[in-house]
Amino acid sequence: MDYDAIILGAGGAGLLAAATAGQAGARILLIDHADRPGKKILISGGGRCNFTNRETEPACFLSENPHFAKSALSRYSQWDFLALVEEHGIAWHEKTLGQLFCDGSARQIVEMLVGECQRGGVEIRLSTQIGEIGHADGRFRVGNAIAPQLVIATGGPSIPKMGATGKAYEIARRFDLNVVTPRPALVPLTLGPDEMLFREISGVACPVVARVVDRAFEEAALFTHKGLSGPAILQISSYWKPGETVALTLVADAAEMLRGARRRMPRAYLKAALAERLPNRLAEALAARIGIAKELGNIADAELDRAAETLTRLTFRPTGTEGYAKAEVTAGGIDTAELSSKTMAARRVPGLYAIGEAVDVTGWLGGYNFQWAWSSGVAAGRAIAARIG
Template sequence: MIETYDAIVLGAGAAGLFCAATAGQRGRRVLLLDHAPEPGRKILISGGGRCNFTNLHTAPERYLSSNAHFAKSALSRYTAADFLALVEAHGIAWHEKTLGQLFCDGSARQIVAMLLDECAKATVTLRCGVAVDAVEHADGLYRVRHGAVTANAPALVVATGGASIPKMGATGFAYDLARQFGLKVVQPLPALVPLTLPGEEALFRELSGVSTEIVARCGKAAFREAALFTHRGLSGPSILQVSSYWKRGDTITAQFLPDRPEGWLKAIKRERPRVSFRKALGEGLPERLAEALSERLGLDGEIGGLSDKALANAEARLARWPFVPDGSEGFAKAEVTAGGIDTTALSSKTMEARKVPGLYAIGEAVDVTGWLGGYNFQWAWASARAAGLAI
């Protein structure tokens, strides 16, 4: 059986759904295919089930890519305010949690329902639970074979995402397809991912479940948010953020008690010399963490009995406590994938491959990775909009 469309979109996630709706509402006949049994599966689990659907502080410098300027065009033409207007038009209640992160008051299912409604307005043909058997290109048409059906269209959009969270169905399909058509792929790596610590950091494994606010730094990148000690290493928002900048062998430093002014330990010594060093730390840190840090620093007893030099050294270490991770928890726990289809092969305005007319790549499949907190969804919306308007 042969079917004819104006565009075929592969992947019914955030980017694919929005691209299909955008193109369909411009009168294009669109086929949207996904191998998962239902659309928007990663949307449904995002933001603890409430979907952190965008970020008010979206800016190009909060994205990583081999081409630092690539994301500017799409992000400037479809903003967080634009998507928020769509959310409000559908009557979805929302709230700002922290740092510009916007969440549904209710459920992430509201965002999926909104996208499906937008597709329905455009009479998009959606098929889920469908495996793509082959993709071919000849005579200006893309032919996508799935089961007994061969769908033809002059435009093909790759929106199948990255390699993160394989249990949700993630595969390297986008990269295989890109290579098939001669596009380069920047090495896909886990991003926004918990980091693991080697055996010599075993003391901190005893702190599994303990969380505290820190400034995490790796190179020039710095993020002030909560860090979480796990049985394997480090997690929490600050660590997930800095993980996107970390490479094997790099040191990550944690600034504990980031609000304490210089000389704060000596001030406690002057004012309350009978307080124990451990208790002084415990006034701003979880008790178990204060105890572990005191042991590592080799300081105990009344703070009045410690030298000013020892306290100054302790302050310095607490301000830049080094961790050298030996790896990450990989794609299984990564929120997104860094790397992907090389942006040098794509138009930043339309997301079309420069040397392969009619082939588009959007969303997480592309070498553009945002910070934690709704940035990757905004890239999905913006890149999908760019392609949907160009088809």
Template sequence: MAEWDAIVLGAGAAGLFCAAQAGQRGARVLLLDHADAPGKKILISGGGRCNFTNVNTAPDRFLSANPHFAKSALSRYKPQDFLALVEIYGVAWHEKTLGQLFCDSSARQIVDLLLEECVKGGVELRCGVMTGEVEHRDGRFHVAGESAPRLVIATGGPSIPKLGATGFAYDLARQFGLKVVQPRPALVPLTLAGEDALFTELSGVSADVTAKCGKARFREAALFTHRGLSGPAILQVSSYWQRGDEVGIDFLPDQPADWLIEAKQQRPRSGLAKVLGETLSERLAQRLTERLGVTGELINQTDKALRAAQARLADWRFLPNGSEGFAKAEVTAGGISTADLSSQTMEARRVPGLYAIGEAVDVTGWLGGYNFQWAWASANAAALAIADGARAG
């Protein structure tokens, strides 16, 4: 039996990177995954092109019960650090909107990069391994017939179960006495019912909006679906949404104050649907006009009525009855409590040698590469600590 310094569970973004970084710093690392191949979530990310980081990464773009927890890891491994690695491997990339970096070609390039980094670190990767019970005795973690003084939980959350995602990380954390913040779907489409369900007839229609939930506000596209609301703006606010919350949408975020009064003065014979149709799709403009009950020409509307229409269009309230769940969620919010982990090393405070990184932890980024950056940063923090421990004997 080989003598390992660390066993990493989960060959996703965080697990692969942690194993590679620790291995390249001299630690002997075994990387295990129950799936038949590594990096499955990476391969489907970003429409198959992997939005591997975001240049605008900052701690305030992450949700956690402790909003300060992510600061240490994020400050020590930045988007530019991973980008430098991408460029070493000659992976062509481009920046889309809002600081999002994507591969020009394929997400497979990121998986190949990570696997090559593991090779450089002498990491042994075993896929298709059912870990079974994990035991801790004599100062070592025993799993799948192997043992090591350090164990890294990098098995993610239950989002996208068709790829084999489970809540295993939480079961393992609880086994060792770590608290778990209630996991919930995040970056997920929201569903509508009742009168709001009338908007599902607009399935496929999108608009550039500002969506908000509580204090969170996002200016991006919203998309109507046959079940409710989706698109980047909605996925963003979904991470903040709790059952019973309303979601507000400003359908015309670029319009100045009293724009409808001005339209009445300039085009008195136009109807509201026609005016809205100059900015929004014709179908959406018609549906909004119907719901507002503003019929006939603008000249026949009072300024009070038009201001009321303006106000509602700027903060149209939807009351989602749920989300599309973990099956459609890009990530999981909640997870292993940061109160039980060191923000410097990602090590469990009361269980020496046990680490948790990536999506398994209660740190959830915005849409647009932030969750990958958390994977790299948290993995790096744990890898440094593991390598230091291995060198110290």
């Protein structure tokens, strides 16, 4: 059964690549081992799919080559995908920090992409194992299907309960493509027993500035029974490396705040001052960590300043992450040095492409990874069509 291209993986990147190539006249076979397409799309954004971000730009992505994403993102931008959403009559809204969500259900995005595939005459085979991939005489064989072009769009191993695997890396290595060591990203961090004080306030969240090395994100942090989570922590987790410390700014103007509290309520204790700006249970845990057990009016300036340092730079040394099971995406992947940034084609294997999460390009939290899926998928889809033209 001959096709112009076989696309492995019916996630966001694979679906849009298939639709793009199919509508340009290519005969496309889209294969996925799952029983329905777009399973990660369906669970994203609390079921409403944070499908892109208004603020998308290359600086919002991690990669061994920070310039690699520029071409695809510029040639199919967030505005292009938003235009497709609006063309299909899907109502949307913007949340904080440029995040765009469906008003209704994430199913609308999947139905839109499947509909675009149908418009392009794409054949979709679900519940189909990929198995061994043959390659001879410039043609790829997957099962009984043969094509001169093959697209790796099988994602990364994050969220294995959804059927995610490292299949993309197996295929890449089959064709001698280098793989940048994959790791969980946008993932909660775990803390050791020495931080037990903060495990005891599991469920408490507050706005912070979270920092690791030279990266900082201002969003909410959540204390959990295992460690730290919440948007700010997920963001910095993509940059964190084992052994590094994470610093949280809980009260930016802590020195001024504590001095003001000492003037206003000299008979109160530190916890009372902290509780004016922080959740009660967090204020109690911080007061215990700071360890000043006397009335505010009796606390010297030097002691007050040391307490303020804790509030402006509360440091933790995570023991690790909660792994792929809790990671929203995978960092690392197929080395961008192996690929054309314009077409996503492998430089040394004619007709082979890699797109989406399979590639060493990882976005921030907030719709950026979907935009990379759309942009890289369209780049490959256009290249497939051009190659048969």
